[in-house]
Amino acid sequence: MLAPFLIMLREGLEAALIVGIIASYLRQTGRREWLPAIWVGVFLAIALALFTGAALQLASAQFPQKAQELFEAIIALIAVAVLVGMVFWMRRAARSIRGELQASVDAALDRRAATWGLIGMVFLAVAREGLESVFFLLAIFQQSRDGAAPFGAALGLLVAIGAGWGIYAGALRLDLRRFFRWTGIFILFVAAGLFASAVKALHEAGLWNALQGPVYDLGTVLPESSPLGTVLAGLLGYREAPSLGECLAWAGFLVVMLPLFLRPAAPPPARLKPMEQK
Template sequence: MLVPFLIMLREGVEAALIVGIVASYLKQTGRGDAMPLVWLGILLALALSLFVGAGLQLASAEFPQKAQEAFEALVGLIAATVLTSMVFWMRKASRSIKGELQHSVDAAFKGGRHSLALIGMVFFAVAREGLESVFFLLAIFQQSQSAEAPLGALLGVICAIAIGYGVYVGGVRLNLRKFFRWTGVFILFVAAGILAGALRSLHEAGLWNSLQTVAFDVSHVLPADGPLGVLFSGLLGYRDAPTVGELVVYVAFLAVTLVLFLMPASPPPEPASASGANLRQKV
């Protein structure tokens, strides 16, 4: 329950941040009457996400067992890729997202069909978050059949809406840089667990049979079905008896992504005009 809650909280805050920036800019520039177009774009994006999620879930139910395992592996691979790209995209875009969105709003109103342009801009921005969430939730729901996962996801969305509204009206001060940094680290651990689970599904589908020796077995110390084991399994992708392949994938993925994610961001390049002026001064 905690994993889908935290992921959907982050996804929801990202979407709410985008919508909040657009809504605030429309209000500041005297275009508040265009807000119904923003809501239409949001509703269309949500409808697309729900349609894709329901379609994939219904389609997978008709597969035979081995094909279903292969489908779960594919969803897991997509989910891990999408989650990782989302983390690194937000790390890069967080410093310029406000200016880019405001520029997109201005560009939408410069065209002859600003209504369609504004709807499309909001639609694609929110649909990106929605489709990311779809693949993540499919991967989680396939690994956990309990009703707690959907409930956790719903609570995460509700909290994200509340935080987004609070940020929009100015009543909530959220350090977005720290929020996205630490939730990003958490998501990378989740993605590593999903990736290891995808490898396991590939083996069960008969598509991967290498490195299947059990690396270690600590089920007698910390069983995966115990209270603490369930918590670690949800948060960190813990397995009490992982295979060598699962362990290699998990550790290698984290070794690469955590180093890249936590290293200091490179400063923006110095404008050519400024560097030229400095050079002339030195000469």
């Protein structure tokens, strides 16, 4: 439950920040008449995400067993890719996102079809977050069959909407840089677990048969079905009896991704000062 909650909190907050920055800029520049176009873009993006999720879920139900395992592996790998892309994009864009969005709003409203330009801008921004959420949630729901994961995701989204509204209204102050840094570290651990689960699914689909020797078996000490095992499985990708391939995939992913994410951001290029006249 905790992993879907935090992922949806972050995804929802990213979308809320984008919408809030655009709405605030329109309000500050005296262009409130364009605000309804924002909500049209938001609702279209939500509809696209829901349709995509339902279509993928219905399609997977028609597959035979091995094809379902392959489908789960593909979804998990896509989820890993979008999660990694999400955390590195926010790490890179956090400093300049406000200015870029405001410039995009001005450009959209200067066109002849200004309404459609603004709707399309909001739609693309929110749809990106929505589709990322779809692939992540599909991968998580395939691993967790109980109702805790959907409940956690819904709760995270509700909290994100409330936080986004609070930031827009000026009633809530968050250290967004620190928030995105720590949630980014957490998301990389979740992505490592999904990457390891993709290796397992590829084996069950008959496409990966190497490194299948068990590393350890903690089924009698800390089973995945126990409360602590469930939490660790959702947070860190814990498996009670993982294969060598799964362990190498989990550890190798983190060895590569964590240093890349934690390294200091490159400073912006310094502007050259004009030569002083003598």
